[in-house]
Amino acid sequence: MNGPEIEIDFAPELRLFVPTKRRQGRSAVVTDGVSTLGHVVESLGVPLTEAGRLLADGREVPVSHVPTAGETIEVRAVERPQKVPGAPLRFLLDVHLGTLARRLRLLGVDAAYESEDIGDPALAALSAREQRVMLSRDRGLLHRRELWAGAYVYSHRTDEQLRDVLSRFTPALAPxxxxxxxxxxxxxxxxxxxxxxxxxxxxxxxxxxxxxxxxxxxxxxxxxxxxxxxxxxxxxxxxxxxxxxxxxxxx
Incomplete structure (x- = not known):
């Protein structure tokens, strides 16, 4: 890109998604002058499912905001607990999260699970069709536009994954x-x-x-x-x- 230069700073929780050189704090990014802030954030590796408030020079802006030269952008993490509007809270888990799906079901949480790899497009379409929050460790899947809602599962350990989901979404439990x-x-x-x-x-x-x-x-x-x-x-x-x-x- 060859356009306006901005400064961008990601919340510590989000820095695992960005290139190593941007993990130490604020860094310079050259934009093309027409792309939205949402596109810029995703181009740097952060799924919008994980981005919370976006601030430009201290004022909150939407993902559709087009950054201008010299702006300082802050990308906050999603606030917890996260409220999902619309449909009753339900989840969809990909092929790699079968144990987590069984733990959620044990607690009475509606957790659909695909035991076979049906592919990212099909998973995203299913999330949209059934209005389910897509849970995945696949960053590429969480970038898909057709997702109804999604969340990155941060840990490899099932007990930590369960606590992460429960603390983020606070679903009603009925063991x-x-x-x-x-x-x-x-x-x-x-x-x-x-x-x-x-x-x-x-x-x-x-x-x-x-x-x-x-x-x-x-x-x-x-x-x-x-x-x-x-x-x-x-x-x-x-x-x-x-x-x-x-x-x-x-x-």
């Missing part, structure tokens, strides 16, 4: 109410109705069950109860929500 396999609601089930889907040891040991109304997977309080209970307890303690205990657990 033990959603199928961790397919995301559909669970319903109570008696032993007689699900007995043919249980192994003998399970039938003789447990009496309280739930089943998925969609995929018909059966749930009970099994060997993994303590680990799952710990995940639920920590999330409810930190982010709120009812701690229901129907007895049946994902197994």
């Amino acid at each position: 033990w109410t959603r199928c961790t396999a397919c995301n559909a609601p669970l319903r109570d089930a008696d032993k007689e109705s699900v007995g043919d889907r249980l192994q003998h040891g399970t039938r003789s040991t447990y009496d309280v069950f739930a089943e998925c109304g969609s995929c018909e997977r059966v749930y009970w309080r099994g060997a993994h109860h303590a680990a799952l209970e710990a995940i639920v307890d920590e999330a409810v303690r930190e982010f709120g929500g009812p701690k229901t205990d129907p007895g049946a657990r994902p197994e």
Whole structure:
């Protein structure tokens, strides 16, 4: 580009997205004089899903603002908790976030998940069609214009990913109410109705069950109860929500 020069400074939380030479604070950027500030921010590597308030010489401006020579631009991080307008809060996770999807479902959060790589265009279109917040560590995916909404998942560790999503969006929690396999609601089930889907040891040991109304997977309080209970307890303690205990657990 060969046009007006501006100074731009990214919030510390956003500097992992930009080239190394721009991570130390304010730096000079030569623009073309016609591109919007949103385009400039994205061209430097930061998805607009992660950009919060944009300031030009201290005044807040929209992403459509065209920077002029000598302006000092500040790019703030998204404020937390982040409110998503419109549809009920729902998520869509890409192929690399399956464990996170199951954790969210365990807490009763609507989290659709693509177990196969259907490609960025299809994921973005699905996000728009179903009005779901796209969760991904794929920066390129989060740059796609057709996304309804999106968020970068900053950590590789599932427990940190879960805390990141819960603290950013504060979804309503309803533990033990959603199928961790397919995301559909669970319903109570008696032993007689699900007995043919249980192994003998399970039938003789447990009496309280739930089943998925969609995929018909059966749930009970099994060997993994303590680990799952710990995940639920920590999330409810930190982010709120009812701690229901129907007895049946994902197994």
